[in-house]
Amino acid sequence: MSRPIALALPAFLLLGALASGCSDREEPGGDLDPRVLYGFGGCDDLLSYTKGEAKSLIDQYGNLYGYDYSNGGWFGEGDGAGLSGSGSGTDGGDSAGEGGEPPQDDNGDGGVEGEDYSGTNVQEAGVDEPDVVKTDGERILAFARGQLHFVDVSGASPTLRGSLALGADLWDAQIFMHEDRALLLVRTWPYYYGDYEGAPQQQGVDLQQYFGPDYYSGVTRLIEVDISNPEAMKIVSNLHIAGDLVSARMVDGVARVVVRSQPNGLKLKEPYEFFDYQAFELGGGTDALYQHMWQVALAQSKVFNKAVIDASTIDNWLPRYVREDLSNGQAAISTGVLLDCDDVMHPGVYSGLSTLGVLTVDLEGHLTPTGGVGVFSEGETVYASKQNLYVATTPWNPADWDPEASAEDQGRTTYIHKFDIQDRSRANYVASGSVRGWLLSQWAMSEFQGDLRVASTDSLGWDQATSESFVSVLRQEGDELQQIGQVGGLGKTEQIQGVRFIGDKGYVVTFRQTDPLYTVDVSDPAKPVVAGELKIPGFSAYLHPVGEDLLLGVGRDGTEEGQLLGIQLSLFDVSDDAVPKQLHKTSIGSDWGWSEALFDHKAFLWWGKTGLAMLPLEWGSYDDNLGYTWEQGAFGFRVDKEDGIALVGEVQHPEPVVDECWDEYYGCNYSPMLRRSIVIGEQVFTLSDVGLKASALADLSDAHWVEFPQN
Template sequence: MSRPTALALPAFLLLGVLATGCSDKEEPGSELSPRVLYGFDGCDDLLDYTKGQAKGLIDQYGNLYGYDYSQGWFGEDAAGGDGLSGSGGSTGGVDDGGDGEPAPGDGNGGDDGGKDYSGTNVQEAGVDEPDVVKTDGERILAFARGQLHFVDVSGASPTLRGSLNLGADLYEAQIFMHEDRALLLVRTWPYYYDYEGAPQPEGLDLQQYFGPDYWAGITRLIEVDISNPEAMKIVSNLHITGELVSARMVDGVARVVVRSAPTGIHLKEPYEFFDYQAFEQGGGSEGLYEHMWQIALAQSKVFNKSAIDASTIENWLPRYVREDLSQGQGEITSGVLLACDDVMHTGVYSGLSTLGVLTVDLNSHLAPTGGVGVFSEGETVYASKENLYVATTPWNPADWNPEAAPEDQGRTTYVHKFDIKDRTRANYVASGEVRGWLLSQWAMSEFGGDLRVASTDSLGWDQTTSESFVSVLRQDGDELQQIGQVGGLGKTEQIQGVRFIGDKGYVVTFRQTDPLYTVDVSDPTKPVVAGELKIPGFSAYLHPVGEDLILGVGRDGTEDGQILGMQLSLFDVSDDAAPKQLHKVAIGEDWGWSEALFDHKAFLWWGKTQLAMIPLEWGSYDENDNYLWEQGALGFRVDKEEGIVQIGEIQHPDPVVEDCWDEYYGCGWSPMLRRSIVIGEQVFTLSDVGIKASALADLSDAHWVEFPQN
């Protein structure tokens, strides 16, 4: 029988922890609270829950994905997603806010006599977020094309000191750096280790541990000793069945969020039982098809429920393989990541994937010594220095049921709060709920002990009923009580950008024009929409660039809602009731694009010189009408009076490709610039090819460091 979990959670925590309840064990037949996490009385109880939920889906749909097979193979997607998790998953086999924040990116080092430098553009000061590049003002760690590169920037010119091949065909990795250790977070797949020509981790065959039929995602954590940059080495690896969602680090303690789907349960589709020969011999009529399909559907249900009955804990919980290389020769251990009594489920069905957050201590070489999980999705993670919040939006059948009552057709997001001041564990504190769903981590912000949440809701998929809200939640015992809310923002529209700064909120919605709303939350019990500005286009990312000034990164548009190219907009929000757009500048051509539109870490603001930089890709035509595709990083000086003025552009040299096989088109490619960081009087830009140092004053070239090819 399910039981509410205790408050204290182990150090190797899994994000499902998010909504742990703390009341006494519920009586049989009692109604479960959707905001509470309930534990299990051992593995048998856990299997009863997972098997019961899974067989219920098989009975209702014939599969675990919510597809309605009752009318045939091409049935409707009843769930609008995955019945396992509500939005993704398979049985076949990265968020922000501010507590009166200083403008992030103005520099977080150098006051002790070293060079001043910018760090990762994070939401909360002191809460680090993983990225493809990290620096402490003396060292730059950068990931590019499967290698970790160490660039020494302590001298007059940057020097590549070493590069470490990570041992697999990896295309993306995110880095935390703490003292002489780096923690790399990698999304990978087991076939990378078998791919012909790919680097092979010595002595490791993941499919030996996860099964030959496991082809789903793997999260790989890599601990690297960077104390000797010429000989960086991997100290430990931890491979987990599941997808990396997000991560945060506070004072050297990392919380890593992983979502793991059930694996290894071999289910069959109705078509595998359909007797096509008998169908053709019977004349192939529509009526015969419907009759025979129902027979095949019934047979598949019997088979699949039998397969579910035969499943074990290994099928439902994430598994791991750990390599401890700290003593030289690797020591490999493997198993199930979580103990059954450390796993929970929500009071309302939220999927059969296990969501987890690992508390990672680099001193233990990634040892999986314990953990807590929950059967739930979990889309949005936000952390202040003291608390971690996780937002989940459960699977809601009313979304695809047009006959559902209006009051049942909206969405509800549950928010769970954890105290993370203890470096060894996270303690569940309270849970609450808000109407609608959240755009991103920026939709949450802690201020004065309260949590502000921006959300959008609609009746089912009817966008004409859409509107947005700003709600304030305050802890009262083990509940996050809603103490204030204002709605009516952007009716028929959805939130495209949001930022909380001090006791103000700024919300951008969009459908045809871009309403920028200013929300006064100085009285958290009575938040009010103080002002509104309607302009074409929209801002996807908002960044404070001075007192009462906000810079928006987004897209230009026409009055009728047509989206044009990239633009920067400078807003004056000194008067809450009348926000103004002071300046805007188009960037690139109509088809320009920037990673900063969806990843704030690609944006740089250096307040000391009023410099804003974004990476950009854009198309254009030369004087001979030849189409050109260009990539670079553009720098702008932002001033309230003078406007937004481009001061320079940085581009990296095209890589030299040996043994080019295509003489007509060539084999070169233009490197995409990913990040910009400031160290001293230089701007360093990163691409897969290398790192360029440019003068901070005008972005003129200074030094080029080329990365070695694999």
């Protein structure tokens, strides 16, 4: 079997010239290794691949989505993801679960090494993750109310220096900050675009003019903002990409942005568009006639749709972009295809017709779409060390929907692709591998001493009784990530709810009725072993190191029968791998308790210098008279091995004042949801959509309030 050559592909630069050209590739022949990525011999080769796979799907299903039209229904019995190729259901690896090395510094104390402030709670030290708030200890950048806000915290009290409107209906943005530049990553839709208030250079662009009037899929917008003058922050450039933001990481001012794009502009037709309903009624409307006429309509739709596929061009299969250069005041607009055919690959096993783009953005320049690494694969989960970025995908397995499939066919496989990101100007694909099962989130992967540890769960189809979890170790050998060790049998009949790798140890939480916390010894990567197990009610969705051999779990309390209760904090002693212990726990709120920290680790703060854990919480409860109350805020807890977990205090933000009220009966004021907490000096700053509050670190008493202006 021919092998692909490792690629040194130009990435997606902001400033400076790219090194031109790509390595020569061998054309794959014969059987392909499903764990390896293969390049194309040009655009004709790429079109042959996409058209062939698409027509095969149409022949089998009548559509690109895996819906079974053969039984006379529009959605049939099998609605697999033939187009996306994904069976994981994860959201791109930004959800919580656990993993990696202690965040921020070697002690996992929540601080930035050598500084007196906390940064974003990240998985790996030195690898930044985008969030709604960023700080360097003197400045805070926060996204709220559709605006980017600059708060100066260098003086005696925080001061709002400026706010920048980013566009109409923009309510979701994540921030990277590097020196005097901010990069905002926005998930949006083309119909949200148009003119919006602001300086002339900030006028919106009609994306459907460039992406086509029938484009209604997601758009990823990258916004470069000059923050050197906080009173007059300005957008320097916009880059709009036809596709959904999966995730991003930044190392030393260079961001790697992962975008997933669907085929576009293919005007396919459904069988019902060919069905002659008048003839059906005139023929008597019998079931037999319906089935016959449906098969005729299905055959006609297949002929039509395969003709559409045959007429497709590169523009239909690769993502397009629109770039606005605003650096000279007047917007200069350019558009094109984001990826060159020579820079796109496909796995040895069909993994969907979506394009996964791994892009490089240098915050020291302007957004320039000069290339990128593309893979025909869905791609759901992203993890990065300082040296490498990994993208994992779990292809759709049609056996999951086939009751006649054998047990050997019904298990799932996750494929993991490794990219070297040590070159600031390009990302290099180096190797691929696979593990059994599917991954919870980014925290299921962790690189240590060159090896990749992966925690996964597998089952036969959707039969939970056959479910079990594994910890596998992959090592790069040439262009493959070879499995050199694996231990299974974790959480039989259960699924992974949380996982954390710290050094040569792994901690895996599974759950169905009780919460087994497994300790896994990975000191010998070829022979990982389950060292110990602790069973307690409920489960921990997030585990954070809070001292030597101590883990703090954030999760849900529960009964022995598996009924989930309110939010729970648990302190675990893992000094003895064979006998992990729950030292202390505290439950918060009622059965309806919830916290963003359950699925997003960036909502959790640990400040090791004072033993403070802080997270947003909310819950509802009924009193004896069935009166309902809802409570929410940011709650701080002092965590100590001997004294346990004690509530320090809570922070509330004032209700916003609105100019116009749309509901006279219920009113328009609301209790703002607190989303993030950061420490700067002797104060804790909490962020909501309404503003930023500074509280005393010692007891969380109010100190200062900064309200954000309405957009």
